[in-house]
Amino acid sequence: PPVKDSPSTSKPSTSQPSSGSSTLVSKVAGLQHAFPLLAPLYLPFVRLAARAIDDRIRVSRGSSPVRVANAFDDVALLQWLSDLLGQYTVGGAANAINTAVGAKKLQVNGKAGFDQAVRSFFQFQGGNFYALWQNAKSAISEQDVEQFLAGNPVTAGFLRRVTTNFIANIHELIDNLEHDFEMLAELFVDDRKELQDRIVRLTKLDLSGSDLHKGGKQVILLTFETREGKAKRLVYKPSDVMIDFCLVGRCDYMRKNSGKFSQLPFRPNSLMELLNTGIQEQFQLPTYRILPRKVGTLRAYGYIEFVTYDQYIDKAQARLFYSVFGQLLAIALTFGLRDFHLSNLIAHEGKPHLIDLEMAFGQVTSLTDTNLLGGDSAGTGFQVQHSGPYVVGWDDRSLFYLERKAGHIEQGKNRVFSDKTKELIEPKEYRDEILNGFEFMMRRLATDAVKIIKWFETMRISEVVVRHLINTADLAATLNNLRSMEQSFERLEASALEVADEERQKGPVSAETAIFTRNLVALKQGDLPSYYFRPGSKATLMDSDYRELRAPRTDALIPAPGSVENVRARLARLSNSDKLLREQIQKYRAEIRKQL
Incomplete structure (x- = not known):
């Protein structure tokens, strides 16, 4: 696209978006889960998202004309969220095994590999949830899920945060599209057939599957219908273009x-x-x-x-x-x-x-x-x-x-x-x-x-505003080394903040400490850390909230930003x-x- 022309991470919906009678909540039971063994764990979060999106769609359907909201009544959105939550949990399973037994990195290949990762995840976490899951004749109840989440508050909090970010981003997308619709209809038309090529309604969304930044945001491919009944695609990018x-x-x-x-x-x-x-x-x-x-x-x-x-x-x-x-x-x-x-x-x-x-x-x-x-x-x-x-x-x-x-x-x-x-x-x-x-x-x-x-x-x-490149592979290696120290996330975060306070009393906070603490903030959101700068003569590095990193130099993971003056x-x-x-x-x- 002028963005990534890659297939959606979710399976495309086979049904047309409803005109107003159905709800996403009613479609949750029909999801085809990429990780079916995990479905009982993340279904409560999918239902939460379905209810929130249904409420937002209902508001739009109360106004006229309805040109955007009906496209969001699509089970593909829930499919994407369930797959995303499953990916996170399978990733946790692989790392849990590595931490527990010191094994080589788990190779998750195909369905059998995923099933083994899930079994190991529940077995490692232990408790009543795994015992019931292991018995094929027993159904895992909502109470079992609640007990598991209560006993694993970090996992529960993370899955909840990913879900609430997803809801907020869908709501924001609907708001932006409804506000910008006339502008899009005027600007993105074929000059040779301007009237017929104008968009009249949004019909489909595809999530790109790109890295998540700034609260779970990612690129989305939009498909509109034009006056002459043809499809027109645009790319929505939730960052400064x-x-x-x-x-x-x-x-x-x-x-x-x-x-x-x-x-x-x-x-x-x-x-x-x-x-x-x-x-x-x-x-x-x-x-x-x-x-x-x-x-x-x-x-x-x-x-x-x-x-x-x-x-x-x-x-x-x-x-x-x-x-x-x-x-x-x-x-x-x-x-x-x-x-x-x-x-x-x-x-x-x-x-x-x-x-x-x-x-x-x-x-x-x-x-x-x-x-x-x-x-x-x-x-x-x-x-x-x-x-x-x-x-x-x-x-x-x-x-x-x-x-x-x-x-x-x-x-x-x-x-x-x-x-x-x-x-x-x-x-x-x-x-x-x-x-x-x-x-x-x-x-x-x-x-x-x-x-x-x-x-x-x-x-x-x-x-x-220009994005600044971060060495993600080196960051991943750093995080893996920290994980081997067997610290809790809370202890690690508290330690970083304590170091920052000590440095602040003596002078400017070092780049290493400033960047490390900002990385933790992003990771808590489930995001890949991202940094930005404005390329004036005094280019200053900023985090994803555009807060300046007032440090004398940057660390090895993030080279110093360039500037217009250099060019x-x-x-x-x-x-x-x-x-x-x-x-x-x-x-x-x-x-x-x-x-x-």
């Missing part, structure tokens, strides 16, 4: 509708629009429509045009595809754009489209730092697949954990294939196109440096020195050759 808009957005749509909607974030042109000036349309860098909302606030969110994955291209398109890819390499290097792994680069209509540009202005000294080159990409047509998002959790026995979601593999959308032979078109076959595209854009950036530096000021880039300085140097420009081009051309 202003940086995406500034870099690859279609500002012309904002200018066209600025008189109708005073809340639109007006900007003259995006970076790609600026660089496309004077270039023939077929060679222009890809842009797409993006609508930022509540920019710069904790409740920032936005809508992004859905971009399909078009994997088959002909030979002429392949030359263009890799030429544009080379240009994007130069832009990513110069502007510190990172995290373009796997689904963050999508092949669409014969060109590579960059999506999810929230990690900009970072410290990039190598093309591999951008993730556009290196790793699995070398000579194989970019990444094929990788393990899915992380699951965060904590329970009464295993403290907390940060693990890859079991059984989840993402497939790349960045590879292209011959439309005739269906064979992979490897980037090394078009290395010259990549090299020439890279050199062309490096020279273009140097030539237009003054315009781009002025663009920074016009677009007020220094005020935009300005780089552009000025390239513009003022032909020798430096040639040296930079030669250096990175050599890196491209090495990688391909």
Whole structure:
């Protein structure tokens, strides 16, 4: 999508959303659980969510017109929540076993592996619940579940927190969609058939299964029905998308509708629009429509045009595809754009489209730092697949954990294939196109440096919120080491706060302590920790609540944030020195050759 074009983690609903008579509560019994052995444990939480969403739908149905709420009367939402709670609990089971018996990391493969993990989880937790569960002739009652949760308050509290976050996020999504509906209908239309292409109602939601941040939030794919009865898809991102808009957005749509909607974030042109000036349309860098909302606030969110994955291209398109890819390499290097792994680069209509540009202005000294080159990409047509998002959790026995979601593999959308032979078109076959595209854009950036530096000021880039990259693998290793110390979560949290208070009395709190305590806050929510900054000259790191980390330096897990000033300085140097420009081009051309 200009976001992740990956399948939903929930099974799609086979029934159409109801027009008003049914309720989600009535559909709970019909769920097909991914982890049926765990169903009695998390069904109370699923029912809680169903009742809360039913109440919100009822409010919307009392008003007119009803264009959004009926899509939420869909059992797929409950399916996703039940699967999520099951994932958390299975993750806890694996870690409980490791902690209890010191075994090697449990390999949870297929249904048999999940069943064994669940058995071990209940056996380790012990008590009446496991005894009843083990006996196939005995039904596990609600009273048994209540006793289990009462005896395992950390597990119960965590599952409840995940559920309440889910409810709050669904309510917020309904509110935002109802408020923004007219704006979406105006902005996301095909110019050739504007009236027929206007959306009239929301029909379906798919949850992306991406990492959870900021209170269980994740990307959601929205499907609308248009006036002519066709489906239109948009991507809802519950975070600030202003940086995406500034870099690859279609500002012309904002200018066209600025008189109708005073809340639109007006900007003259995006970076790609600026660089496309004077270039023939077929060679222009890809842009797409993006609508930022509540920019710069904790409740920032936005809508992004859905971009399909078009994997088959002909030979002429392949030359263009890799030429544009080379240009994007130069832009990513110069502007510190990172995290373009796997689904963050999508092949669409014969060109590579960059999506999810929230990690900009970072410290990039190598093309591999951008993730556009290196790793699995070398000579194989970019990444094929990788393990899915992380699951965060904590329970009464295993403290907390940060693990890859079991059984989840993402497939790349960045590879292209011959439309005739269906064979992979490897980037090394078009290395010259990549090299020439890279050199062309490096020279273009140097030539237009003054315009781009002025663009920074016009677009007020220094005020935009940018996400800062965290080394999740290192964080997971740190947490696993802490868990081996057999401390309770409460003791660990209290110890961190005590250290922070002691440091505060002597001076500024160290970055290590500040970041560690903020990580614990995120983990308690079931979130992957996330950090942000505004790339002004005094870029200051912020946590997910936009509270500044007033520390003299950052720790090893989180490198120092970059800044607009660094990019300005780089552009000025390239513009003022032909020798430096040639040296930079030669250096990175050599890196491209090495990688391909």
